[in-house]
Amino acid sequence: MGLSASLQRRWYGGGAPSWWTRPLESLYRHVTASRARRFREDPAAVVRLPVPVVVVGNITVGGTGKTPLIIALARALAERGFVPGVVSRGYGGSERGPYLLTGDDDPARVGDEPSLIRQSGVPVAIGSERPEAARLLIDAGCDLVLADDGLQHYRLGRDVEICVIDGERRLGNGHLLPAGPLREPASRLDDVDFVVVNGGSPSSGEIAMTLEGGTAINMHDPSLTAPLSEFAGRPAHAVAGIGNPARFFASLAAHGIAVHGHPFADHHSFTRDDFVFADGCPVLMTDKDAVKCRDFARPNWWRVPVRAVLAESFYGAVAERLQQLKS
Incomplete structure (x- = not known):
C-alpha cells in the first residue's frame, strides 16, 4: 500500500x-x-x-x-x-497565466477542471495570481x-x-x-x-x-449516446482520476454494471498506456478525465457526464x- x-x-x-x-x-x-x-x-x-x-x-x-x-x-x-465567469488556478496544467481560455486549449496546458468548465460554455481564466486572472474575465464582459x-x-x-x-x-x-x-x-x-x-x-x-448522470456519450463518435442501462449485466472498465474514484465506480454499479475499477490520482495525466485492456470491454470515464483523453479515444470508450x-x-x-x- x-x-x-x-x-x-x-x-x-x-x-x-x-x-x-x-x-x-x-x-x-x-x-x-x-x-x-x-x-x-x-x-x-x-x-x-x-x-x-x-x-x-x-x-x-x-x-x-x-x-x-x-x-x-x-x-x-x-x-x-x-x-458569470470562472477563475481558477489551473491546477495540473503548465500555464501560469494570467490566461483567458479559448475553448480549444490543451488540458495539459490549462488544467482538466478549467477545460471542463469552459467546455460547458462558461468563460474561464486561469493564473497562479487569481486576482490578475479574474481581471481578464471582467475585461471580457463578466x-x-x-x-x-x-x-x-x-x-x-x-x-x-x-x-x-x-x-x-x-x-x-x-x-x-x-x-x-x-x-x-x-x-x-x-x-x-x-x-x-x-x-x-x-x-x-x-x-x-446530488450528481445525476444516466447517459454515456461515445468519445470516438460523440453523436452516439447510450443510457447506462445498456451496459448493465456485463463487465466494463471504469477509469477515474478524481478525488474520490469510488464514488464514480459505485454510481456505475448502481446501474447494474459489472465494474472493473481503475483508480488514478486526482488530475492524473492520462496516456494511451493507461488503457491497455485487451478484452474489448467498454471503457467508462468521468467528463473530467475524458477531456484529457479525447485525442486518442477509441470506439469503445465512453464518457459519463453528470450534473449537479x-x-x-x-x-x-x-x-x-x-x-x-x-x-
Missing part, C-alpha cells in the same frame, strides 16, 4: 493518525492560522475586484463535487441576469466572478463563500494535514455562507446536492445576496 493510500485509509477508515503525522499537523495548523490571520488583520493585502466574487471550495483534500456545482451555479446565475477552489486563497477578496463537502466521507477523522484530510479546521465551516453536501445525509442548515442538482431556493439565496451588494 502506497503512502497516499495508507494515509487516506487512516483519514477515512476510523484509524488513529500515524504518530509521525501529529507534529507535522501542529506545524501545518500554525502556518495555516498565521496566513489566515495576516489577511484578516491587513485589509491592504486583500485584492478587491470591482465585481462581486463568489468562492466555491472545500476544506478537505480531494474532490467533493466542486466542478459540477460551479457549472450549475454559473448557469443558474446567468438565467437570473448575471454574466459582471460576476466565481472562484473555483478558492476558500484558502485569501488574497482574493470575496463576497460569498460556498463550501462543498463529500456527504459520505464528510471531514474524515477531523484532523488537519497530514494527520487527516483537512486543509483548515472544521470550525472554518462556521464562517462560510453556504455549506453544500454532495450525497449522504445533510445536517440541518446544509444544502443537499440542488434546490432552486439555493440559487435564489445566492442571487439575493449578490443583488444586495448592488443596492
Whole structure:
C-alpha cells in the first residue's frame, strides 16, 4: 500500500493518525492560522475586484463535487441576469497565466477542471495570481466572478463563500494535514455562507446536492449516446482520476454494471498506456478525465457526464445576496 493510500485509509477508515503525522499537523495548523490571520488583520493585502466574487471550495483534500456545482451555479446565475465567469488556478496544467481560455486549449496546458468548465460554455481564466486572472474575465464582459477552489486563497477578496463537502466521507477523522484530510479546521465551516453536501445525509442548515448522470456519450463518435442501462449485466472498465474514484465506480454499479475499477490520482495525466485492456470491454470515464483523453479515444470508450442538482431556493439565496451588494 502506497503512502497516499495508507494515509487516506487512516483519514477515512476510523484509524488513529500515524504518530509521525501529529507534529507535522501542529506545524501545518500554525502556518495555516498565521496566513489566515495576516489577511484578516491587513485589509491592504486583500485584492478587491470591482465585481462581486463568489468562492466555491472545500476544506478537505480531494474532490467533493466542486466542478459540477460551479457549472450549475454559473448557469443558474446567468438565467437570473448575471454574466458569470470562472477563475481558477489551473491546477495540473503548465500555464501560469494570467490566461483567458479559448475553448480549444490543451488540458495539459490549462488544467482538466478549467477545460471542463469552459467546455460547458462558461468563460474561464486561469493564473497562479487569481486576482490578475479574474481581471481578464471582467475585461471580457463578466459582471460576476466565481472562484473555483478558492476558500484558502485569501488574497482574493470575496463576497460569498460556498463550501462543498463529500456527504459520505464528510471531514474524515477531523484532523488537519497530514494527520487527516483537512486543509483548515472544521470550525472554518462556521464562517462560510453556504455549506453544500454532495450525497449522504445533510445536517440541518446544509444544502443537499446530488450528481445525476444516466447517459454515456461515445468519445470516438460523440453523436452516439447510450443510457447506462445498456451496459448493465456485463463487465466494463471504469477509469477515474478524481478525488474520490469510488464514488464514480459505485454510481456505475448502481446501474447494474459489472465494474472493473481503475483508480488514478486526482488530475492524473492520462496516456494511451493507461488503457491497455485487451478484452474489448467498454471503457467508462468521468467528463473530467475524458477531456484529457479525447485525442486518442477509441470506439469503445465512453464518457459519463453528470450534473449537479440542488434546490432552486439555493440559487435564489445566492442571487439575493449578490443583488444586495448592488443596492
